[in-house]
Amino acid sequence: MKITSVETRPLAGQKPGTSGLRKKVPQFQAPHYLENFIQSIFNALPDKTGASLVLGGDGRYFNREAIAIVVAMAAANGFARVIVGQGGILSTPAASHLIRQRKTLGGIILSASHNPGGPQGDFGVKFNAGNGGPAPESLTDAIHAETLRISQYKIADLGTLDIDHIGITQFDGFTLEVTDSVEAYQALMETLFDMAAIRALFASGFRMRFDALSAVTGPYALRIFEGLLGAAPGTVVNGVPLPDFGGHHPDPNPVNCRDLYELAMSEAAPDLCAASDGDGDRNLIIGRGLFVTPSDSLAVLAANAHLAPAYRAGLAGIARSMPTSAAADRVAQKRGLALYETPTGWKFFGNLLDAGKVTICGEESAGTGSNHVREKDGLWAVLLWLNILAVRRESVKSIVGAHWREFGRNYYARHDYEEVDSAAADRLMLGLRERLGALKGYRHGALVVSSADDFAYHDPVDGSSSAHQGVRIMFEGGARVVYRLSGTGTAGATLRVYLEHYEAGPAGLDADNHAALAPLVAAAQAIADITRLTGRAAPSVIT
Ligand code: VG1
Ligand code: CO
Numbered sequence: 001m002k003i004t005s006v007e008t009r010p011l012a013g014q015k016p017g018t019s020g021l022r023k024k025v026p027q028f029q030a031p032h033y034l035e036n037f038i039q040s041i042f043n044a045l046p047d048k049t050g051a052s053l054v055l056g057g058d059g060r061y062f063n064r065e066a067i068a069i070v071v072a073m074a075a076a077n078g079f080a081r082v083i084v085g086q087g088g089i090l091s092t093p094a095a096s097h098l099i100r101q102r103k104t105l106g107g108i109i110l111s112a113s114h115n116p117g118g119p120q121g122d123f124g125v126k127f128n129a130g131n132g133g134p135a136p137e138s139l140t141d142a143i144h145a146e147t148l149r150i151s152q153y154k155i156a157d158l159g160t161l162d163i164d165h166i167g168i169t170q171f172d173g174f175t176l177e178v179t180d181s182v183e184a185y186q187a188l189m190e191t192l193f194d195m196a197a198i199r200a201l202f203a204s205g206f207r208m209r210f211d212a213l214s215a216v217t218g219p220y221a222l223r224i225f226e227g228l229l230g231a232a233p234g235t236v237v238n239g240v241p242l243p244d245f246g247g248h249h250p251d252p253n254p255v256n257c258r259d260l261y262e263l264a265m266s267e268a269a270p271d272l273c274a275a276s277d278g279d280g281d282r283n284l285i286i287g288r289g290l291f292v293t294p295s296d297s298l299a300v301l302a303a304n305a306h307l308a309p310a311y312r313a314g315l316a317g318i319a320r321s322m323p324t325s326a327a328a329d330r331v332a333q334k335r336g337l338a339l340y341e342t343p344t345g346w347k348f349f350g351n352l353l354d355a356g357k358v359t360i361c362g363e364e365s366a367g368t369g370s371n372h373v374r375e376k377d378g379l380w381a382v383l384l385w386l387n388i389l390a391v392r393r394e395s396v397k398s399i400v401g402a403h404w405r406e407f408g409r410n411y412y413a414r415h416d417y418e419e420v421d422s423a424a425a426d427r428l429m430l431g432l433r434e435r436l437g438a439l440k441g442y443r444h445g446a447l448v449v450s451s452a453d454d455f456a457y458h459d460p461v462d463g464s465s466s467a468h469q470g471v472r473i474m475f476e477g478g479a480r481v482v483y484r485l486s487g488t489g490t491a492g493a494t495l496r497v498y499l500e501h502y503e504a505g506p507a508g509l510d511a512d513n514h515a516a517l518a519p520l521v522a523a524a525q526a527i528a529d530i531t532r533l534t535g536r537a538a539p540s541v542i543t
Contacts, residue, residue, distance in 0.1 A: 001172040002157040003076045008032045014040065014147035016140040018345040018487030020126030022112045025062050028123045032153070038070055038108070039153035040146035041127045042077045044139060047105060049078040054098045054128075056090020056181065057110030058216040058279040059241035060117035063088050066110050066125075068161055075174040076154035079105075082174075085181040088163050089241060091216045091280030093369070093377035094185040096132035100373065101184055106130055111216075111279035114251035115490065118244030122490050133350035133374030137466060140347075182223050189224060189380065192310035192372055193387045201390040202230045207270035210382065211260050214238045214246035217276040220379055229386075250277050252284035252366055252378075253543040254291050265289060272385065272396060276378030281346075282366040283381035287396020293412050293513070295325035298362030300403050301384050303331045305360060308387040310372065317358040319349050322455050322470055323482045323498040324364040325410040334407065343457045343469035344484065350374050351461035364414060364498065401509055408504040411516040415539035416486075417495040417530065425485055425493035428533045432471045432483055439473060444523035448476045455482075473527060478502045481524040495534065497524050514542075 011030075014021060014037050021037055028034050042048055053074050057063040067088040074082050083102060084090075090098070092109055099107045112124035127135045127143065135143070158171060162178070169176045189195075202208075208231055212218035218239035225231040238246060252275040254261040264273040264286040273286040285292040292300070302318050305311035317338035320328050332339035340358060342348035346369070349361040353371045362368040367376030368384075385396075392399060417425075439452040455469040470484035479501040486494035499520045503511075524530075531537055 001075060001174065003154055004157070005152050005154050006032070006035070007152050008036055008150060010148050010150055011036050015144045019113060019134060020109070020124050022115060022122055022124040022488055022490050024490055025119055025121055025123045028062060028066070034066055034069055034125070035073065035153045035155065036147060036150050037125055038073050039077075040143050040150055041108070042073070043146040043150070044142040045105065050080045051105035052081040052083060052102060053079050054083050054090070054095050054102065054104050054107030056085035056095050057088055058091070058113070059087070059089050059243065060111065060123065060245070060278065061119055061121060061243040062123050063110055063243070064163070066123070067163060069155070070108055071161060071176060072156045072158050073154065075158060075171060076156040080174060081177060083177045083179055084163055086164065086166055086178055087181070089181045089216060089219065091185070091220060093281055093373050093375045093380065094181065094220070096128060096373035096375040097185055097188050098179070099128055099130065100132040104130065109279065112490075113279045113488070114277045114282065115488065116245065116249050117278065121244065128374070131350055131354055131374050133353070134345070134347035136347055136350065138464065182220050185220060186224055186228065188372060189383055192380070193308050193383050194390065195228060197390040198383070198386045199230050201386065202232075206389070207232065208235050208272045208274065209260065209263060209270050210236045211257060211275040212236060212239045213248040213250045213252065213257075213275060213277070214240060214242040215248070215250040215276070215278045215280070216241055217280040217379060220280065224379065224383070245278065252277050252282055253541070254284075254286070255541055255543060257284055260284070261286060261291065264291070272389070274382045274385075277366070280378050281369075281376040283368060283378040284366055285381070285385055285396070287400070290397040290400060292396065292400055293325070294362065294366040294368070295327050295364050295410060295412050296400060296403070297381070298324065298360070298368050299327035299331050299407065300400060301368060301381065301388070302328055302360050303403060304388045304392075304399075305384065307391040308384055311359065311370070315359040316356055317352070319352050319358040319361040321345070321348070321363040322472070323414075323484065323496070324362060325412040325500045326502065327407065327410040328362065330407040340460070343455065343466050345487070346376055348457065348459070348466070351459055355461045357460070364412070404509055408502060409509070411501040411503070411513050413499050413514060413517050414543050415497040415499065415521070416541040416543075417497075417534055417536050418489070418540040419492040420495055420534045420536065422493045424534050425495050428495065428528055428530065429471065429483065429485060431533070432528055436471070439527070442527065444526050445519050447479065447519060447523045450474050450476045479520055481520060481527070483528055495530070497528075497530070497539070499524060
């Protein structure tokens with residue numbers, strides 16, 4: 001095996017964000033850019049000699065080229081084995097499972113998740129640690145430090161690699177293992193859910209549409225829903241991963257999944273409409289005539305998880321990201337469970353899951369998952385919904401309605417202002433942070449601010465702290481607005497404004513979500529002076 005050391009120098013902007021390093025494809029294709037970042041990951045891992053690594057991606061443009069480079073660099077850096085998904089395909093949760101099952105040092109996931117793909121789209125690299133979860137901040141900080149002092153990288157000449165056939169290729173002191181992308185993940189799902197009950201549900205005429213958005217979940221959904229569970233052929237649409245996702249924006253929300261949403265609201269609606277994102281870790285759930293907000297979905301899943309075999313004994317606790325609505329808190333409270341509030345991003349759930357403090361976690365951005373892996377898991381969430389529906393034999397709408405009657409309703413929306421000028425976005429956040437103390441008592445219409453802070457998290461397991469995780473404005477009566485800047489965008493800044501308003505009584509059952517939030521939207525605009533500071537009269541996306 002011929003190994004070359006290539007001279008390089010630090011390149012700008014290699015700081016991992018909420019979920020790894022995300023940049024435009026041409027940036028990743030620039031000389032040494034990908035190689036520098038991969039070498040920096042390896043430099044931050046002291047135990048790599050003789051270790052194994054899982055490797056796969058969501059199939060987006062540049063996936064195959066990047067796979068070849070990472071394999072050759074892993075071989076040159078002393079790894080003994082790389083386990084790669086067939087064709088370079090692994091969903092994020094499937095990669096997390098493989099890392100855990102095969103007890104590897106970690107894994108590299110090539111994805112920009114919900115960001116669009118294609119030659120001018122986005123690409124991304126994420127390192128997951130040996131527990132299967134996204135690298136904690138201490139490790140991403142170490143990787144970033146390596147990118148600032150890198151002077152060379154190592155790469156082996158392995159010739160042309162075959163990643164399309166399952167099997168093993170031996171090199172001098174290095175093994176490349178190509179594994180089925182779906183098999184191990186599907187086997188894990190079969191240990192969690194009552195597949196016979198779900199099969200009986202489909203056999204009884206239950207209809208579903210799952211939109212894979214031409215991203216990574218296609219092969220998984222086809223084999224599990226149509227193959228294993230007997231869902232009708234055609235249940236899975238856009239089931240072949242394409243390098244540009246067929247032009248889809250693989251962020252599963254009612255705006256990007258307009259067709260699916262309209263189908264769910266129509267006369268012809270199937271019982272369940274669902275979708276996932278680019279790398280398969282998110283889920284969109286729409287019942288006939290009802291979009292289930294991800295925050296509500298987390299609460300409903302937590303309240304009903306015991307209906308699935310894996311969670312029969314109950315939950316250890318629930319965790320949600322700070323901007324996620326408090327719907328899950330009400331379930332935790334009523335069931336006597338611990339509830340943890342973490343910063344945005346799945347990496348903060350890892351310690352809680354590893355320590356056995358929580359069983360189910362979720363984020364308002366359509367991510368839900370459990371202790372079966374250390375990532376959010378889109379198909380897992382759909383399967384848990386199916387398992388619950390198979391046992392309760394009620395519609396999604398009736399299950400959510402009953403949930404609101406029991407726990408009250410958290411009206412919820414997220415307003416995104418995308419590609420805002422970065423300096424303007426920073427000024428807006430700074431302005432809020434400087435006025436936190438002065439906001440108490442601020443009145444807008446009937447809304448009065450009761451407190452305001454900048455969320456800081458203290459990890460109860462390892463004692464680490466993460467400050468400046470988002471500005472929270474609380475109002476008398478329990479409404480809340482949160483402001484934070486996205487850490488996954490690749491152009492300008494994205495301001496996210498999260499709005500929440502709670503009603504305990506049954507009065508809200510038929511109320512319109514967005515109408516209920518209108519006064520809060522106006523207050524949020526005024527408090528942060530969004531229009532004047534960003535030049536935007538309205539958000540670019542409302543979900
Ligand atoms: C967004 C979401 C966050 C999620 C992250 C990664 O981050 O808000 O909840 O964990 O994406 O999801 P941000 O910093 O842009 O708000 V994925 O599916 O893109 O890996
Ligand atoms: Co994702």
